[in-house]
Amino acid sequence: MEPLRCVVVGNVALGGSHAGVRFRHVPSVCGLEAAALMWETDAVVVDVDEVPAEDAGRLVTRYPHVPVVAVAPLERVPEALRWGATGVVVRPLDPETLAGEVRRAVVHLRRLREAARREVLQPLVRLRELVPADASPEAVLRRLAEIARVTVGADRAAAVTLDPEATDLAVAMAERRGSQTAEGFWTVVPMTLAQAPSGAQAEESHVASAPLATADRTLGALTVVREAHRQAFGPAERELLDVLGIVGALPLVQIDLLRKLQHGHRRLVEALAYACELHEASLRGHSERLASYAVAVGRRLGFSERDLEDLWVAGMLHDVGKIGISDTLLLKPGPLTPEEYQMVQRHTVMGAEILSAAGFGENVVRWVLHHHERWDGRGYPMGLTGSDIPAGARILAVADAYEVMTTGRVYRGPVLPGQALEELHRQRGAQFDPEVVAAFTESLASGELGWEAERWQARQPWR
Numbered sequence: 001m002e003p004l005r006c007v008v009v010g011n012v013a014l015g016g017s018h019a020g021v022r023f024r025h026v027p028s029v030c031g032l033e034a035a036a037l038m039w040e041t042d043a044v045v046v047d048v049d050e051v052p053a054e055d056a057g058r059l060v061t062r063y064p065h066v067p068v069v070a071v072a073p074l075e076r077v078p079e080a081l082r083w084g085a086t087g088v089v090v091r092p093l094d095p096e097t098l099a100g101e102v103r104r105a106v107v108h109l110r111r112l113r114e115a116a117r118r119e120v121l122q123p124l125v126r127l128r129e130l131v132p133a134d135a136s137p138e139a140v141l142r143r144l145a146e147i148a149r150v151t152v153g154a155d156r157a158a159a160v161t162l163d164p165e166a167t168d169l170a171v172a173m174a175e176r177r178g179s180q181t182a183e184g185f186w187t188v189v190p191m192t193l194a195q196a197p198s199g200a201q202a203e204e205s206h207v208a209s210a211p212l213a214t215a216d217r218t219l220g221a222l223t224v225v226r227e228a229h230r231q232a233f234g235p236a237e238r239e240l241l242d243v244l245g246i247v248g249a250l251p252l253v254q255i256d257l258l259r260k261l262q263h264g265h266r267r268l269v270e271a272l273a274y275a276c277e278l279h280e281a282s283l284r285g286h287s288e289r290l291a292s293y294a295v296a297v298g299r300r301l302g303f304s305e306r307d308l309e310d311l312w313v314a315g316m317l318h319d320v321g322k323i324g325i326s327d328t329l330l331l332k333p334g335p336l337t338p339e340e341y342q343m344v345q346r347h348t349v350m351g352a353e354i355l356s357a358a359g360f361g362e363n364v365v366r367w368v369l370h371h372h373e374r375w376d377g378r379g380y381p382m383g384l385t386g387s388d389i390p391a392g393a394r395i396l397a398v399a400d401a402y403e404v405m406t407t408g409r410v411y412r413g414p415v416l417p418g419q420a421l422e423e424l425h426r427q428r429g430a431q432f433d434p435e436v437v438a439a440f441t442e443s444l445a446s447g448e449l450g451w452e453a454e455r456w457q458a459r460q461p462w463r
């Protein structure tokens with residue numbers, strides 16, 4: 001192993017190598033010479049009788065990467081510790097003991113620096129968890145505020161994002177309350193933010209801000225605040241905040257793109273559903289209502305958010321296969337012949353084929369394929385029974401029947417919700433899954449069916 005390089009300053013008669021440390025003597029360290037010296041050495045030994053305390057302290061402050069070991073008489077040991085000596089050796093001097101102390105000081109400082117580096121890197125690693133499963137910008141902002149607060153040791157931190165298309169700012173706040181963190185999130189109009197009381201007044205040096213920005217976009221800002229009685233933010237903490245601002249902006253951009261993509265996808269689904277309903281006036285809004293009913297029931301039955309999204313798409317496009325069936329058949333007022341009925345039944349298979357070809361997921365394709373199956377096995381296209389029918393398809397069947405009954409068709413007028421519900425209950429265990437009928441009934445009674453419709457209509461991309 002390479003011996004450690006150690007510069008000895010002052011009147012310490014020491015040279016050569018001792019116990020893995022190569023000593024080099026210099027009478028004093030100052031100016032540029034000191035700078036060059038400090039970047040070439042692993043440690044410095046200072047004789048406290050020769051080097052003034054302020055000079056030794058300056059070495060410690062300016063060159064924090066180099067441990068400084070003091071050689072001092074016993075009575076001056078406290079003084080050396082005060083100016084920040086990493087280690088102290090008491091006179092009379094023994095070269096082996098000094099070499100041992102130098103090695104210990106080097107190892108100690110390296111460990112400290114390693115720990116500090118980990119402390120700095122840890123929050124950056126936590127940024128990986130910034131994009132939550134539901135890709136909510138609110139969750140990202142809350143997390144960013146807390147990571148910023150912990151990383152720079154602030155008492156309060158806020159992450160604010162700007163929305164160029166809206167008038168509101170989204171603000172997430174994290175505040176230290178003892179060992180706990182209190183969080184908050186709200187949206188504000190920028191004008192009121194300027195007028196709002198700022199709470200505890202803080203000195204400028206106790207506030208630090210960094211933009212949440214990528215190379216070409218500024219999305220908002222990160223601000224941290226320290227109580228006035230604490231030490232002000234230093235350059236290293238401000239730089240760290242800058243890094244957090246750059247790294248933290250990326251998930252926000254990512255979510256933005258994802259939302260825009262989802263919005264585009266939804267518009268496509270809505271346009272396709274609209275096209276399917278064009279041929280019959282009484283069908284207008286059928287798919288939208290059916291889809292929102294299905295989502296309410298799916299939510300009650302514990303579907304994940306992702307599955308609910310699929311259920312909404314399957315609900316909107318459940319009859320997309322009717323595009324391939326002639327209007328004269330679909331709008332025929334009288335009963336269908338067996339051949340005609342068989343042709344109409346094909347809309348399930350054609351729908352699944354269209355959606356599969358268009359790249360919709362497996363759930364959507366399967367649920368559309370089976371939305372006319374019956375619990376007792378007398379449905380189509382495959383005559384599946386009970387729980388062999390995919391759950392989403394069982395929900396669509398109930399939602400479809402209720403929607404058709406309550407809005408009516410060319411061949412039959414609408415019935416009241418109570419009557420439709422009675423019919424669903426009559427068909428429990430025959431046409432419909434009893435569990436789905438129960439969930440539907442509960443959703444209807446609790447008003448969820450209406451809320452769900454509103455909720456899905458109100459969904460907007462984030463920006």
Ligand SMILES: [Fe+2]
Binds near residue numbers: 319347371372
């Ligand atoms: Fe259908």
